[in-house]
Amino acid sequence: MNELLILIPILLGSGIIAGLLAGLLGVGGGIVIVPMLYHIFMYMHIDISIAMPLAIGTSLSTIVVTSIISARSHHKKGGIDWELSKRWIPFVIFGVLLGTISSKFIDGSNLKFMFGVLLLIISINMIVSSFKTLVISNELPGKFRQSIFATLLGGFASMLGIGGGTLMVPLLTLFSFPIHRAVSTASIFGLIISVPATISYIIIGWNIENLPIASTGYVNWIAFIILVPMTMFFAPFGVKLAYKLNVKQLKIAFAVFLACVGLKMVLV
Secondary structure, X not given: OHHHHHOHHHHHHHHHHHHHHHHHHOOOOHHHHHHHHHHHHXXXXXXXXXXXXXXXXXXXXXHHHHHHXXXXXXXXXXXXXXXXXXXXXXXXXXXXXXXXXXHHOOOHHHHHHHHHHHHHHXXXXXXXXXXXXXXXXXXXXXXXXXXXXXXXXXXXXXXXXXXXHHHHHHHHHOOOOOHHHHHHHHHHXXXXXXXXXXXXXXXXXXXXXXXXXXXXXXXXXXXXXXXXXXXXXXXXXXXXXXXXXXXXXXXHHHHHHHHHHHHHHHHO
């Protein structure tokens, strides 16, 4: 408990950063929250077999709240593509189940490695897309290939503790999907992914010993209570900053930072 109290300022700062980046660059808070929580739990001498799934489950729990607000806002503006959403939702949920079940059989070191690789891929995409629009087709593929994409989306997002937007927005834009439409539609999938995934991480971590105080399975509620208000409060400020700052340069700088964090998680 004393260690958690000492780390509260770090949690507050991480929530602020996650919120600002979400509004400023449109990236999901999970790519900031997961590595931050992982390092906090490791500092608390929690075994890596617990630290990584605990970071992932806690990250997903924060996405539940933030995605509800985000999806509601996008729905009011009519930005969500409900036709695509209805087509993808069953496969995304199936992917979530596969992802959370798989995480039970993947040790913490491998989860850390996979998350590091994800950060490297995201950072490369952010840098390349800052200079050139990546498009491989003028329209979405057929329903069968879309079902595969949706299943993989749910699987990787739930396994690694990120919302749908981090993976879904780049994927949709590859097929000439309007960026604002992609961001709006991805908001509903943050909710679709995070709710069953959070419940699953609570269940699979239910009988795990040596969890930090105020944890239910692989969700730590102290971190949740601190992170959620910060991300919610500072996201609108990030949106405002996006209209005042050079977002392209910030995006590249953040991509370099992600690459460094990703390399550390892969190599160390």
